[in-house]
Amino acid sequence: MTKLINNATEAIADIVDGSVLMLGGFGLCGIPENCIDALVKKGVKNLTCISNNAGVDDFGIGLMLKNKQVKKMISSYVGENAEFERQLLSGELEVELIPQGTLATRCMAAGYGMPAIYTPAGVGTEVAEGKEVRNFNGKEYLLELAFEADFAIVKAWKGDKQGNLIYKDTARNFNPLMAMAAKITIAEVEELVEDGELDPNFIHTPGVYVHRIFEGVNYEKRIEQRTVTNKK
Amino acid sequence: MLVILLYIFTLFFLHFLIMALNKFQIAQRIAQELKDGYYVNLGIGIPTLVANYIPADINVVLQSENGLLGMGPFPIEGEESADLINAGKQTITTLPGSSIFDSAMSFGMIRSGKINLTVLGAMEVSENGDIANWKIPGKMVKGMGGAMDLVASAKNIIVAMMHTNPAGESKLLKKCTLPLTGTNCVKKIVTDLAVIEITKEGFKLLERAPGIMIEEIIAKTNASLIVDGIIPEMDL
Numbered sequence: 348m349t350k351l352i353n354n355a356t357e358a359i360a361d362i363v364d365g366s367v368l369m370l371g372g373f374g375l376c377g378i379p380e381n382c383i384d385a386l387v388k389k390g391v392k393n394l395t396c397i398s399n400n401a402g403v404d405d406f407g408i409g410l411m412l413k414n415k416q417v418k419k420m421i422s423s424y425v426g427e428n429a430e431f432e433r434q435l436l437s438g439e440l441e442v443e444l445i446p447q448g449t450l451a452t453r454c455m456a457a458g459y460g461m462p463a464i465y466t467p468a469g470v471g472t473e474v475a476e477g478k479e480v481r482n483f484n485g486k487e488y489l490l491e492l493a494f495e496a497d498f499a500i501v502k503a504w505k506g507d508k509q510g511n512l513i514y515k516d517t518a519r520n521f522n523p524l525m526a527m528a529a530k531i532t533i534a535e536v537e538e539l540v541e542d543g544e545l546d547p548n549f550i551h552t553p554g555v556y557v558h559r560i561f562e563g564v565n566y567e568k569r570i571e572q573r574t575v576t577n578k579k
Numbered sequence: 580m581l582v583i584l585l586y587i588f589t590l591f592f593l594h595f596l597i598m599a600l601n602k603f604q605i606a607q608r609i610a611q612e613l614k615d616g617y618y619v620n621l622g623i624g625i626p627t628l629v630a631n632y633i634p635a636d637i638n639v640v641l642q643s644e645n646g647l648l649g650m651g652p653f654p655i656e657g658e659e660s661a662d663l664i665n666a667g668k669q670t671i672t673t674l675p676g677s678s679i680f681d682s683a684m685s686f687g688m689i690r691s692g693k694i695n696l697t698v699l700g701a702m703e704v705s706e707n708g709d710i711a712n713w714k715i716p717g718k719m720v721k722g723m724g725g726a727m728d729l730v731a732s733a734k735n736i737i738v739a740m741m742h743t744n745p746a747g748e749s750k751l752l753k754k755c756t757l758p759l760t761g762t763n764c765v766k767k768i769v770t771d772l773a774v775i776e777i778t779k780e781g782f783k784l785l786e787r788a789p790g791i792m793i794e795e796i797i798a799k800t801n802a803s804l805i806v807d808g809i810i811p812e813m814d815l
Contacts (some may be wrong), residue, residue, distance in 0.1 A: 373645040373682070374668040376661060401680070426721030427668070435720055446719070447644065448686025448728030455683040457637035466690065467731035471709075474727060504662075516662040516679060520645050521682045551681075568661035571668040575656040 350510050350554075351539075352561045355385035358533045362498055364391050365418075367493065369525040370398040370408060370452065371501040374427070374571050377518030378407050379502040381535045381563040387411055393418040397494055399450060400424055401431045401522055406569050412440070421494075423447035427571065442561050446474065451524055456493035458527025458556070463492050499529035502563070503552070506536035509544075510557030511550045519551065526552045536564040581736035597708025600788045600813075601770035605739050609698055609769050613639050614739060620644060620689065620729060622699030623667040629698055642694055644725040647683045666725065676812050686714040686725065690732045697733035699726060701740050701765075703755040706781040706802045708765040711737065711757035723760060730761030742770035742799050751775070751782060763782045772796050774813060780805060786813045 352358055359382055362368070372378030383402075386394075387410050393419050394470035400407030401422055402517050409428050411417050419441040425431045434440035445453075446468040457466050479490035501522040504515035512534055514522055526532050534552075539562035583730045600608070610632035613619065620642045621627050630652075633639050641650040643665040650665055651672035659670035665712055673679075688694060703711040710730055713723040730736055751768065767785075768775045773796045774786040783805040785794060789812045797804050 373666075374664065376664050376668070378646070422722060424724035425721035432720060436717070442720075444722045446723055446727035447682065448689065449726035451682035451686055468690075468728040470731060472727065472759045474723075501765070516660065516666055516673075517643070517645050517647055518662040519679060520682050524683050570659065570661045570670055571664070572670065573659060574653040574669040574671070575659055576653045577656060 349508065350558060350560050351508050352559050353383050354561055355381035355535065355563070356388070356560050358382060358535070358561055359385050359389060359500075361480065362386065362389070362391055365393045366391065366498060367395040369496045369499040369524035369529050370396055371499070372407070372519065373399050373520035373526050375402065375407050375569050377514065377520050377522055378402070379495045379500050379533075380407075380566055380568075382500045382533060383407060383410060386416070387414055390414065390416065392416050395419040395421065397450075397454075397496060397525075399420040399447060401428045403427050403571065404428045404430050406567075415439075419443065421445065421450070423450050424517050451521060453491055453494045454521065454524035454528040457495070457529070458524060461493060463490055465489065465492055473566065485507065494528055496529040496533065499525040499527045499532045501534050502551075503533065503534055503536045505538045505545060506534055506538055506557075506560050507540050507545050507554070508560070509542055510534065510554030511545055512552035513545060514551050515551060523552045527556045531558045532556055533558070535562045536560060537563060537566060541579065593599065598788070598790060599742075601771070602672060603631075604815055605769050605771060607736055607815055608774065609739055610634065611613055611814075612767070613637060613793075614695075615639075617695040618642055618648070618693060618757045619698070620694050620733070622726070622729075624700045626698040626700060627667060629739075642685070642688070643671070644682070644729070646680050646682055646686050646687065647673065647677065647744045647774045648680075649674045649694045651677070686728050689725075689728055691732055692732065694733060694734045696737065697729045698737045699729065701738045701750065701751050702744070703752055703757050704738055704740075704765050704768055705752050706777070708777045709755050710760050710765050711755040712760050715756045716758065725782070726760050730764045733764070736765050736767050740768065740770055742772040742796070749799055751800045751802055753802040772799065775804070778805065783807065786811055786812050788813055789815070
């Protein structure tokens, strides 16, 4: 059985209306561009998307929002997307804002086979509403559940046919965590290499977590805040 | 007529003599809190500027919560990479000795107290150290990002902000009115007017901006302010 598939359209073929998706990336850094495009083209609706951010108005998950494909967004920060804010304030879009570390760790828990974690983030705030609070060694913690997602869609720098993945720089972010956390993991990579070409010592995501892999095309890799200096 | 002219002239002159700090000077003052060997997380806005004033004789490692330790300056034009950004989504560089990790490990090191200092902005801070900086109900919903994790776990939290909001109202309050980011966590506040410590008894004035009178700081602080002895000017 091969994990290798041809393209994003094939990768997302069984994603249907109402699916719960995890999408890797931080801002526009390390997002699965090919699969997002394919999802927009397919037009599946009522999706629940777990992703740190919601893209920008005309790129990333922002494209799916514009297309009204997202029923619920689970994110930590959505400040760069005016359409998101509009849909949220008008009540069209359901949103669950959760602390970034909690988001990451709820993915991690799923990938490590743990049903829940305790974290101090959000104690005493509206994030704590309705959640179990437990005191350990004099400090309060919230019980947060591991995510349950149908698909994780991640983007890596290099991958092999076994599904082993390596990420580049800070494009790693949530990708390896989400890759571990869903029932089916789809990986799009910039460069697909033969088995054996990646040093086993430097694998970030072991292939066991990856179900489908393909080499993506036409990466735009848009920069949100281009900050540079002239100084040498 | 002459009196009026003199009055206007005096006001004009005083305006130059008595100056609240600008955002760069706030960053400069906060940089004085850094110590050799510190791992530091700088939030978006004024806190980011602190990186420009790290004393040359100490070693400070900057953490970016998307997953990087050892953040360097902005890249030289043409060398920027979409794959290498900080938590403010700005293109950056790595320094020799830096490391990259996933976001769970990033917050793992924050939660387990490995990061010595967190500097972040705020919309409101209360006299018991509560902070609000992520939401204005019905108006602004951007999300908390990593702020709630940082304030819940950091050992030392300094807030960098203007003393008053654009409407002229104090951002230092008896009790926050906006949804909280964290409780009992802020240790110090550096504003354009003052350095204020949060003690068990409330806000305590430590330093004032050059030329700023204690009376002005008291007037612009919407809570009790402990003023104990002579309050020195900031040394910038």
